[in-house]
Amino acid sequence: MITTETPLQRDRARTIFEKGARGRRAFVAPALDVPAVDTTELLPARLRRGERARLPEVSEPEIVRHYVGISKRNFDLDSGFYPLGSCTMKHNPRLHERVAALPGHARLHPLQDAERSQGALELMWNLQQALAEVSGLPHVSLQPSAGSHGELAGVLLTRAYHEDRGETRKKVLTPDTAHGTNPATVTMAGLEVVKLATNADGGIDLDDLRAKAGEDVACLMLTNPNTLGLFDRNIAEIAQIVHGVGATLYYDGANLNAVMGLSRPGDMGFDIVHFNLHKSFTQPHGGGGPGSGPIAVSERVAPYLPLPVVAREDAADGGEPTFSLEHDRPKSIGRLRGFHGNYGCFVRSYAYIRSLGGDGLKDASEVAVLNANYLLARLRAHSLPNGRTVADYLPLAYGELCMHEFVLSGGPMKQELKIKTLDLAKRLLDYGFHPPTVYFPLLVDEALMVEPTETETRETLDAFADAIAAILAEAAQNPEIALSAPYSTPVRRLDEVAAAKRPVIRQALD
Amino acid sequence: MITTETPLQRDRARTIFEKGARGRRAFVAPALDVPAVDTTELLPARLRRGERARLPEVSEPEIVRHYVGISKRNFDLDSGFYPLGSCTMKHNPRLHERVAALPGHARLHPLQDAERSQGALELMWNLQQALAEVSGLPHVSLQPSAGSHGELAGVLLTRAYHEDRGETRKKVLTPDTAHGTNPATVTMAGLEVVKLATNADGGIDLDDLRAKAGEDVACLMLTNPNTLGLFDRNIAEIAQIVHGVGATLYYDGANLNAVMGLSRPGDMGFDIVHFNLHKSFTQPHGGGGPGSGPIAVSERVAPYLPLPVVAREDAADGGEPTFSLEHDRPKSIGRLRGFHGNYGCFVRSYAYIRSLGGDGLKDASEVAVLNANYLLARLRAHSLPNGRTVADYLPLAYGELCMHEFVLSGGPMKQELKIKTLDLAKRLLDYGFHPPTVYFPLLVDEALMVEPTETETRETLDAFADAIAAILAEAAQNPEIALSAPYSTPVRRLDEVAAAKRPVIRQALD
């Protein structure tokens, strides 16, 4: 057989620092239009760099080719199904990029006077109102930069709330299904994590909760539906217990996409909720950000909200209302970052909310849950050539139905077919799918967490179910296929151990 | 060995018409805000369609995935070297897309009043001036939509010029190296093609010219440098002969990228020139358009220019000049299309001219010619494992040096290595390069026409030369490799004969 591989394809990946040549450039400086001065007088040598930063030296076409080229080594949401559990990889409408790029938004300086940024402030106010309505909690701060930043705000708020009442509560309860950011945040906020067990239904173990809920508890952090994709039916009772001991109830909003317009954290008894605009409200994820993590809170926590908050003042004469940044909240925990939050993300998510309206948000959640349950059902029912079913190898970890996502256990698959969840995930790459989230939540053996989202077609869900079945069937024949997968990707399995042992985290230059 | 091909990859290409489902949609209509009326009264059934047009029924995410997906089945200039001779595939700066998208340009209606489109008219006027300066011909019409449209304008101008003088000249001389659009245009313009021979230097055979240049000749159409990449050193004499018999001299500007700021068609004696803004002036080619083919002409041809032309009127009081569309040219050949030409292309090319300035345009041509000669030299010098050189198999068809492009003959390669130019081209695909233009110009056996352009790096030229050498070396070992290439492309060689025999030119729908 003739080899189809060419020297080019065998080329090792080269960074932009390994391209170009000394003296090449893309940038052309604007002309020096002021009198030439001896700038070494303006800035003495002592304060100057010795050597120039060895930035790339490349022409503009080289930059374009380089980054277009490596972009093709990414899988992305516009190229295929991305059922990454807990991440809500729903369609990113390009309308949002268009409106965010309008110079009135994109070139607006954050220190522009309020009178001359009324459009931006109104947008933020409208978004605050919308998030309050969706969460059922009246007061919103848009400041946090992402989910975990919202969590930090929330736990600091909780501290401030208790401290203001003269109480020092140190413990924060988190279920063992919690996302890693929850416990990490607690530590960063100077509090202590206490883990709560999960019951047989996949919810909070109420006995464990009762046992641990004491006067030293500051807060319970919860996701509902939780990371198993299950709605905790005991939520009212949980809230009662937590509030009973004077603690606050924190809602990790990563899973809000299951319940928009259907059930509201505020109505469930939560005091604080963070939103991930880059999940439920479709801010594109950008390969790891930007995101935005606004928080909404109840009355009692409101005085401590981080600054600034957008306020609206109605005109006395019935004219146009005016909007301003409120900085004067004496009990505020303070700022969490510069300026007013990730406004560019607000523009996108606000456009989304205006596109869908209340009914559309509800429809989105309904279809998200419908799609998840359909995919779950399709997988379950799928029979394999060896007479078994997918469910035999990949049973649902908890529950019967699910909300917007579900968690399968790869335990039986590992046992019987000798391939792990990781192998299944890697083989899915060859089938053109992004794998689900794997090995999370931790309490499920060989977990596989699948979140299809509402923007996928039935055909795509069917194709994914078929791919899972095909991989299991392959594995039943020959586990080696999955064990050595992937084959068709730009690189194959990478040596992560070596990477961590002797970290090479920048390009060496000579 | 384990197969790495998955069902997905084996999928046949599906059109957008084969996706989606009845009732799916992306479009949401704006609300009906006027009183509902019985629209069948407004538009009687007799005038209405029977059945709806069976357009796709797909969601927005499906559209995005579909077109993003098929876009990846294209090779493009931002992904690699594209030395397609005669096409001037130079870098397309994204600045141009940015400025063309400004609403003041992009949402400007062509019938906006002149007073309220002064920016656009000034831009067009400035572009006319710049093109006049580059070509050395004072009068410009921006109307034609592409090169061949410019040619049509030019030949019609020539006719009008002669007719106005009471002459009916029917013959148009075109060299046998001419691009196909030249003779095709002549026929469309109601004139007759007379072919001119090429001399041993690759230029016009002067004897043949003298023999054919008579009073019945309307025009000589020429490219200079011509499609062999050679500058016809006899141009002054050619002009003299042509003008001597009262004919016009037409310059096909497709190769202008070789001579900007270095030599001007007007100074060579040409009467009419068309520009390909989508070549020398980097309007992106869009996979086959849009382009723009302005023409510049000498005084004697100016009265016949197509309409409209932008005119400038200086303010009497030294204020801002005003610009207008001049429609009143009684001798004009008339319109060639709607409105004022491809303004969006003017914006891009004008931005390019402003970025480079006169010196930059000259530099561009200098580097274009430098790159071409370097690549030619590199190829020539390349020795192969079998002791031969690339030049043995792929000799330069004519000349020693070249202008911005050069034409090799694959004749010896075909003879000795048993692979044709087509095979070499197809094998280049596996090496990640777009092949040169092949089998043109027609007078070169197994022609290979290479135009690197000025925006390529030396490294890229070297890599291309290496690839050509590698393919010849492979072929010397085993011609089958090239004969069956490509291997790594989304599809392999396609059956063009079957396609033409029983044309399937649209998706069948049921």
Add this chain to the structure above:
Amino acid sequence: MSRYTAITAADLDAMLDAIGVDSVREMFDRQIPPAVRLDRALELPDGQAEQDVYAHLSQLAARNTSAEDELSFLGAGMYDHYVPAIVDMLIERSEFLTPYTPYQPEISQGGLQVMFEYQTAISELTGLPASNASTYDGPSAVAAAAYMAKLHNGRTRIVASAGLHPHTMQTLRTYAHGFGMDVVEVALRDGVTDAAAWEEAIDAETSAAIFAQPNFYGAVEDAAALSAAAKGGGEGDGPVGGANPVVICQADPIALGILAAPGECGVDVAVGEGQPLGNRLDFGGPSFGFFAAREEYLRRMPGRIAGETVDVDGRRGFVLTLQTREQHIRREKATSNICTAQALNALAGVVYLSWLGRDGIVELGELLLARTHYAREKLAAIPGIEKLHSQPVVREFALRLDADVAAVRRRCAADGVNPGVDVQALSGREEDRGVLLVALTERRSRADIERLADVLGAAVVAERREAVAA
């Protein structure tokens, strides 16, 4: 080093060395005779930094009043439809924006498939089986269709309805003069092509019969009747016993969502301006012309055509097909000289049509019908304004003002409203004096229409008052 180039001083030395010349100058001196060398710098403004070019082009843009800046009812061939964001995103992808015409099909399947899909969409819209992959624009597509008629039947007489857009008529005349055809114009009556005159004008020498749908004044023509009349009602027989002329219809593709498809009406060739389909206004271009015909014309059509085939492994693929029609193969015998066409604009068109979808294009058409009706009645009720005709209209209609149109338009402009096209200024025809052509798209709401009525009404009143005063 010029902008966008990459040759460093070290590169230059090495390259000159390899070439065997001492300088760039020498490289040129050895090729271009001194007499035709330009020995001065080009007189052009100096090159500028990217930011400065951006600033300059922004300033120029700011001196235009675009549809973003005023309430505009301009139409007459190009319309301010909303272009969905996905169109921009897709046409800006390098993979679509930057390739050449797909000469190497193995690495151009994306572009070729787009053409194939585009052809399918146009075929559906027009009801004709054979679409090319685009021509330059609407008017030149009409001219190209006339040329095809000549190639088809060898005759030279073109009968054209006066309902054609003036630019179409002018373009047709320019081209026709070139390839030796004559254009005979048939007047309108009650706003549509005069059926009797049409039938009479079309004789055995007639090569092509051309009308617009809706016509330039917004009126929906009876396409079936015009076709039938052109063909003398017979099968294959022209009106006076000769062979049929080629019946050509220039159509608004948005209107085709609800109007009888040309192919259903006996039309042979349907062409038109593609701009309304997801293309920007761009001060008039680039957009695209669509071109579809009956099967029998396939091998005489101009332009690129993508066709389906298979590769050596049996995989489905697409190629440029029927290239023997084209200039690069047939040269002076080609059916057209077109080479670079409007591929990217056609991509925008098919993405837009996919976005609208089978039902959406009908909903859009119905919305336009209703709003246009509302606007037409509202405006015609204003004293000093009347309908030019009462024919059905889809999205554009002509009014006759009892006032100077230019002056009225200036008054409206001062109020931020552009009420439409001054027809006489465009057509130059005396009988168009006082005619205003008002176009709607889905972007013009009821509130916008009401504002138009207020502003236009006031302007007409003021102009008439002034005229009386003067």
Add this chain to the structure above:
Amino acid sequence: MSRYTAITAADLDAMLDAIGVDSVREMFDRQIPPAVRLDRALELPDGQAEQDVYAHLSQLAARNTSAEDELSFLGAGMYDHYVPAIVDMLIERSEFLTPYTPYQPEISQGGLQVMFEYQTAISELTGLPASNASTYDGPSAVAAAAYMAKLHNGRTRIVASAGLHPHTMQTLRTYAHGFGMDVVEVALRDGVTDAAAWEEAIDAETSAAIFAQPNFYGAVEDAAALSAAAKGGGEGDGPVGGANPVVICQADPIALGILAAPGECGVDVAVGEGQPLGNRLDFGGPSFGFFAAREEYLRRMPGRIAGETVDVDGRRGFVLTLQTREQHIRREKATSNICTAQALNALAGVVYLSWLGRDGIVELGELLLARTHYAREKLAAIPGIEKLHSQPVVREFALRLDADVAAVRRRCAADGVNPGVDVQALSGREEDRGVLLVALTERRSRADIERLADVLGAAVVAERREAVAA
């Protein structure tokens, strides 16, 4: 059917059937207790067509005065640099815009390589070997660096120069309160950190010593001297015999093109606001914070880090590495809680730095130096305006006006000029009364500076006249 979904009526029936429920309602009823169901519609405006949302967002944009609309000298942390068109083009590519964090490296080599390249660029700029792949923004990066100091040395005292941006100081205090550290502020003297007070404030209990470069008032700090003082000049010895504090510098990345690299100056951790590097203003975000440190801090750094490795076939590749620092692995023992960061903004940053290049960033710095000098002298020569300090500045400088800053700024705004930031309004500090902070970028030409001088000068004169009159 909601927007962007694809479930037709037929799909729905089949899907409910497969699930085994009769309705969507039932699917929810079986999972959510009635008590916590929302039994009314959300009170939000109705959903709208794409064009209407576009119109609404455009109207909001039109009510903002952006740097496109006025001559703006606003800075104070975010700057109106020109963002080259290739940045937008690249960050808008689906392949970069829409993926999640690269959890599956085999299909995420693009994003991972970008991180690796970004880390290299930041490392070069800061002169420090270990960069992460981004944090949220400048101020929170400072807070994160303080937390890292605490994890590193266990101490809780932070000494911070008053030259930090007020938002940085406030953010630091918020975070510090959380993780139990105290912030001691060191005042400025002659516009820069008071060296004596700095040295004195830093004691053996000091965990971190933090300053800004240039500082909030535009002055270039003597970074080497501040670092040396913090470290007591000794090798590994703190000022009063204890271990060294972690010296943290918050730097303007554009200024780093010409300023001594923090790593060369003895700084341990360099952080800063990345917005000036190819990111839009966006009313303050999203942008990114950069974070680089000496090798010894590598395993305590927050955020993602990409590392180089090989695949099973020996091919070079990149992965997220040192993940045992992170929350998803270490949970409550993680070195930070950060998860989603600012990958796309960091991409813009590295593309921008590649565009500037090794020489370009220096040329840019020199241009800014010259223009800033020109502007500073020109403005300071106006009666009623003086320099706040005479320290070297790079691209921003503080003036003291003998007039009410807010009133002066309003007057300038009426003339289309925004002369800079009202420092007291931002900092709330009494001593900042009268202080105006003027920032330049390469977009502000000499002509712009002259216009500023005219307008600001006139405004100050007018205000003083009015104040005298009153």
